[in-house]
Amino acid sequence: MNGAAPVRVAAVGCGYWGPNVIRNLSETPGFDLRWICDADPARLGSVAARYPAARATTRIDDVFEDSDVEALYLATPVSTHYDLTRRALNLRKHVLVEKPLATTIEQAEELAELAAAKRLTLLVGHTFVFSPPVRTVKALIDSGMLGPIYYVETTRVNLGLFQKDVSVLWDLGPHDLSILMYWLGEVPVHVSARGRSYLGEALEDVAFLTLEFPSGILAQLQISWLAPTKLRRTSIVGRQKMIVYDDLEPVEKVKIFDRGVDHQPASFGEFQLTYRSGDILSPRVDTTEPLKLECEHFLDCIRTGRTPDASPQSAVDVVRVIHAAERSLRCGGAPQRVYEPDVAMERTS
Amino acid sequence: MNGAAPVRVAAVGCGYWGPNVIRNLSETPGFDLRWICDADPARLGSVAARYPAARATTRIDDVFEDSDVEALYLATPVSTHYDLTRRALNLRKHVLVEKPLATTIEQAEELAELAAAKRLTLLVGHTFVFSPPVRTVKALIDSGMLGPIYYVETTRVNLGLFQKDVSVLWDLGPHDLSILMYWLGEVPVHVSARGRSYLGEALEDVAFLTLEFPSGILAQLQISWLAPTKLRRTSIVGRQKMIVYDDLEPVEKVKIFDRGVDHQPASFGEFQLTYRSGDILSPRVDTTEPLKLECEHFLDCIRTGRTPDASPQSAVDVVRVIHAAERSLRCGGAPQRVYEPDVAMERTS
Amino acid sequence: MNGAAPVRVAAVGCGYWGPNVIRNLSETPGFDLRWICDADPARLGSVAARYPAARATTRIDDVFEDSDVEALYLATPVSTHYDLTRRALNLRKHVLVEKPLATTIEQAEELAELAAAKRLTLLVGHTFVFSPPVRTVKALIDSGMLGPIYYVETTRVNLGLFQKDVSVLWDLGPHDLSILMYWLGEVPVHVSARGRSYLGEALEDVAFLTLEFPSGILAQLQISWLAPTKLRRTSIVGRQKMIVYDDLEPVEKVKIFDRGVDHQPASFGEFQLTYRSGDILSPRVDTTEPLKLECEHFLDCIRTGRTPDASPQSAVDVVRVIHAAERSLRCGGAPQRVYEPDVAMERTS
Amino acid sequence: MNGAAPVRVAAVGCGYWGPNVIRNLSETPGFDLRWICDADPARLGSVAARYPAARATTRIDDVFEDSDVEALYLATPVSTHYDLTRRALNLRKHVLVEKPLATTIEQAEELAELAAAKRLTLLVGHTFVFSPPVRTVKALIDSGMLGPIYYVETTRVNLGLFQKDVSVLWDLGPHDLSILMYWLGEVPVHVSARGRSYLGEALEDVAFLTLEFPSGILAQLQISWLAPTKLRRTSIVGRQKMIVYDDLEPVEKVKIFDRGVDHQPASFGEFQLTYRSGDILSPRVDTTEPLKLECEHFLDCIRTGRTPDASPQSAVDVVRVIHAAERSLRCGGAPQRVYEPDVAMERTS
Helix, strand or coil: CCCCCCEEEEEECCCCCHHHHHHHHHHCCCEEEEEEECCCHHHHHHHHCCCCCCEEECCHHHHHHCCCCCEEEECCCHHHHHHHHHHHHHCCCEEEECCCCCCCHHHHHHHHHHHHHHCCCEEECCHHHHCHHHHHHHHHHHCCCCCCEEEEEEEEEEECCCCCCCCHHHHCHHHHHHHHHHHHCCCCCEEEEEEECCCCCCCCCEEEEEEECCCCCEEEEEEECEEEEEEEEEEEEECCCEEEEECCCCCCCEEEECCEEEEEECCCCCEEEEEECCCEEECCCCCCCHHHHHHHHHHHHHHHCCCCCCCHHHHHHHHHHHHHHHHHHHCCCCCEECCCHHHHHHHHC | CCCCCCEEEEEECCCCCHHHHHHHHHHCCCEEEEEEECCCHHHHHHHHCCCCCCEEECCHHHHHHCCCCCEEEECCCHHHHHHHHHHHHHCCCEEEECCCCCCCHHHHHHHHHHHHHHCCCEEECCHHHHCHHHHHHHHHHHCCCCCCEEEEEEEEEEECCCCCCCCHHHHCHHHHHHHHHHHHCCCCCEEEEEEECCCCCCCCCEEEEEEECCCCCEEEEEEECEEEEEEEEEEEEECCCEEEEECCCCCCCEEEECCEEEEEECCCCCEEEEEECCCEEECCCCCCCHHHHHHHHHHHHHHHCCCCCCCHHHHHHHHHHHHHHHHHHHCCCCCEECCCHHHHHHHHC | CCCCCCEEEEEECCCCCHHHHHHHHHHCCCEEEEEEECCCHHHHHHHHCCCCCCEEECCHHHHHHCCCCCEEEECCCHHHHHHHHHHHHHCCCEEEECCCCCCCHHHHHHHHHHHHHHCCCEEECCHHHHCHHHHHHHHHHHCCCCCCEEEEEEEEEEECCCCCCCCHHHHCHHHHHHHHHHHHCCCCCEEEEEEECCCCCCCCCEEEEEEECCCCCEEEEEEECEEEEEEEEEEEEECCCEEEEECCCCCCCEEEECCEEEEEECCCCCEEEEEECCCEEECCCCCCCHHHHHHHHHHHHHHHCCCCCCCHHHHHHHHHHHHHHHHHHHCCCCCEECCCHHHHHHHHC | CCCCCCEEEEEECCCCCHHHHHHHHHHCCCEEEEEEECCCHHHHHHHHCCCCCCEEECCHHHHHHCCCCCEEEECCCHHHHHHHHHHHHHCCCEEEECCCCCCCHHHHHHHHHHHHHHCCCEEECCHHHHCHHHHHHHHHHHCCCCCCEEEEEEEEEEECCCCCCCCHHHHCHHHHHHHHHHHHCCCCCEEEEEEECCCCCCCCCEEEEEEECCCCCEEEEEEECEEEEEEEEEEEEECCCEEEEECCCCCCCEEEECCEEEEEECCCCCEEEEEECCCEEECCCCCCCHHHHHHHHHHHHHHHCCCCCCCHHHHHHHHHHHHHHHHHHHCCCCCEECCCHHHHHHHHC
């Protein structure tokens, strides 16, 4: 930022979410927004009008062919992620692509390997990993203050905001999966999932997932497009302390409950359980927009070459877990391994 | 109440919950509380002092041998339910026994059959079935206003209040299971369960259950003794309307969300989904104590011979579901049938 | 909208609030945003960049001298409202000016009379009058369903967001006063006020007001910049029903409590009071941005010549009440008349 | 407790509130409950049946004439407080009397002086002074952590629970007044009050009070029997920290907001205000029943002769403030002095 030349970036995709990221890219000092691209001229026009300094195009090849462009932001339909990301990486352009990275494990892995081989930044838009309350919870977990973590329970439901082309598992699932793996530093071993396609034909609109992590931590996820009220609530239950993270709370998004359970030796060798009911602390949480932090992190990774927090490998793992969940859904909820046994050992060692 | 002689009742067990029911029995006009019994003299004394008109004893045989006693209330440890209930029924005494009815399916079924054969009232203390908000939800479901029900999700968690002799599945599970079967009028076909024994050795203190009902309704239950905050929240999601029942809300315990999803035929044969966001109604809910209604219902069943709302058969089904959940827990969450296929057909036909 | 030529409008003032209104003006189809003006070049630049079709200037005379400009939006410091509004009206330009209309009663009245004399639209930015939940409450009151209204209580507090040049009375007071007069269709007769200047020298940062309306309705207002949590909560208590309007509730902003008190004649001519506890209804509230509705209303008034809902006269009355409150503050809380007795009669008849 | 003979106590009055206190007196080890008295035989019977060891009577003279009785608890109608308390004190019996101590200032003062002269304990049932969250707030204030206190705002409203014989000022007012004087250690100098008698003839059912304390602290009270929802919420706003005490919160009754306003000297001698937004702490609050603590305090004062926390003098001050508020109500809200100027000086010095 200190005098370095700005990174020339192009934004592709002006749909629901894209404009928010484009606004942040344009406001991040180290970026120089060169192109805005969308196949739909009307949609392109309405967004591009706000950034007169950038060039607008409906032809993505304009972007790819501009050798000045060093980095791409992709907010295109999920089905295009693999092709466009691969093409960009092969043209030696850094990529920030919306989640999920790809729809198959093989494609996701190929992209992760390609980025590594080319030493390019590949950041997947798991935006919650950059959200200040999620970061605050991460710091609290890492501090060890919770004691051993017993389980995590999370609810992410609302009414509507359907996606037509993917299930709720692919739409809302990546949020909680990327958060959980970021917090725990682990990839689940087993996943079981139940769900239903009430509205569409084959795409689940409601799903319940149970994840088992190598450390023994259990996580339960509820994701739904069909709920009476919007809820974004996660409990992390540790032996010493417990945390509630509620993203809809205007101020007290994170609460630390100083309660727990002690094992105390009783007189005759038997264990006695005592409950501690204590203070509740809601730490001050930074209110910076997560997208701003994501864009700054993208810039920082491009400049320093460091691996992003929402790394290609973690994006691959998200895709793996979703595939395992889909297999479990297809066989009535039976638990499925995320990695083949030999790979799992490698991943979790 | 209408001039009929009062029913002579004896109360056995003065522990945590018993005194609440005893108080209600003593205040129900049609009952005449004759005995209070507890093996522990100190516990007996402190409770019996409040009911000078009843006789106190530490010997349960005093109660059984008193041929004047027509009905028994049993709030004794779970392990004694089968023996004491069977003995009482064989002595031709009506029984109100705390949940669960028994610990094995065979014993539960034997008691249900015995009560039927002797034409005696056997009411199991699934108290929530008598709770006014649960009744209000039942009436709303039965009215058909929700449209087809998609799924139910329920959370019943708190910190502490452990039982030493049973798992959270046996302690908190019967509440949600009896409520669900009462609401839906169905017994689940399959159950899958995950859980953990974090504090004790073999008794789960946290469990997640998924139930599948014959009609296709999915239910997800979270029960835990290890949670940062007490929660008692159930969502019932129907196609036309949705209900949230939160037992901890002081006033608005039941809320009806006039939102739903319509399938509308779009112009070219494709389905179009539209979301209706509408009014929210919190109906007035009666505030009568559930135990009072339970005691009055017990009296009414004794006098009229009608089958109780918390019927012996539904109590057997609760035990069956818990056993299926335990089997699922033992094999890593694989779904288990509640009834053998041939029996299931009979039960759900 | 129906083929009529768009109204050419200029926006003056790009501070805290102005940009929101400018965005809405620019998006209202019937307006043609011609000028953006701010004396501070930096502030002007950052806002004007988003509207390349409008001309930017730091000289307000450019705006006044442009005879094409038919209407002005003024978001300038309070102390300039009178001068700029008068000048615009004298140049036969319609005006939307931020609240308060002026700082003295005489100036406010002069502007109201000038607008009337010139048959120009003068709309004061009492934005809450255009807010959907406030409109919903207005419709509920007008329907008569509340029965006679007993009293209104309102709390509008937060921490910070101080204004340096005016007291909390002038900053937050106009919101509640304009809402109350809009709802009740009355101007208060008496005002008493207590307050304190804890932080500054002479400008109150906390104030409590009591208003008495001609109908006998009592209203209590709490306004503060020094509160632990942000609150925006109003209760309207009627004999038949009561309403709670909480602007911070994400969904249930308006709740109607079907409770009230009945006077029932008891047996010996004495009145018996009975309380009805009933349903609670949260009606669906439109989520359109109030500023959008305000801009559309401004356009509609310009085109049709109708008197705005936030009329010049109501804006004068807001200024009158604040002056009466300040007099009460200066004499220790003694109630003050809003109008001289003879004028009051005229206003409230 | 330490071997001392129990204090022989009699309870007079078995209406709405009395039974709660009687239960606690009977469970406090150092008391020996000798008599239960109520003029209404039915009411007496239903309460007395629970305490077979105490004698029941409808004649209060039985109690007064029993020289064994050392202490009296009076839960009789407000109009009888003066006569019965005076008679008891003259018979050298300690008294715990429900609030308000008396209806006139003269009578209240006479009783306070009589108790002092006879060296008897006179405890007035300002129960909230013994409530753990109120005590927690007191400790926080006394610690100085709030910095200078700016103002206090309190809301105590609900629907119904009318008293027929007193106004809301006499019914709910003593709670907030006793709490405020306990917290601040001051008696208000001025009171202004507005209110209405919507339902009855002359008894206010809604009142708004403003109190000014000698230190300059302002307090605003809202008390009402006519509100859509029950609220018990107090904010204490200090320069360093702020507290919200919400008695209806099940767990987080007290919250400390680590936010405040700093006066920082800016570069050119002008004051600059900065807002600190910080952590929120909800300290663990003891859950002991306030009445239990009140009874134990009564016993302790009897045995040690120490002045009660809810002292006769503070009870007199509560009566004084209510009288000043009533004077203000009668003259349209004009502020009234609580003490005559010379007395005030003495009280607050």
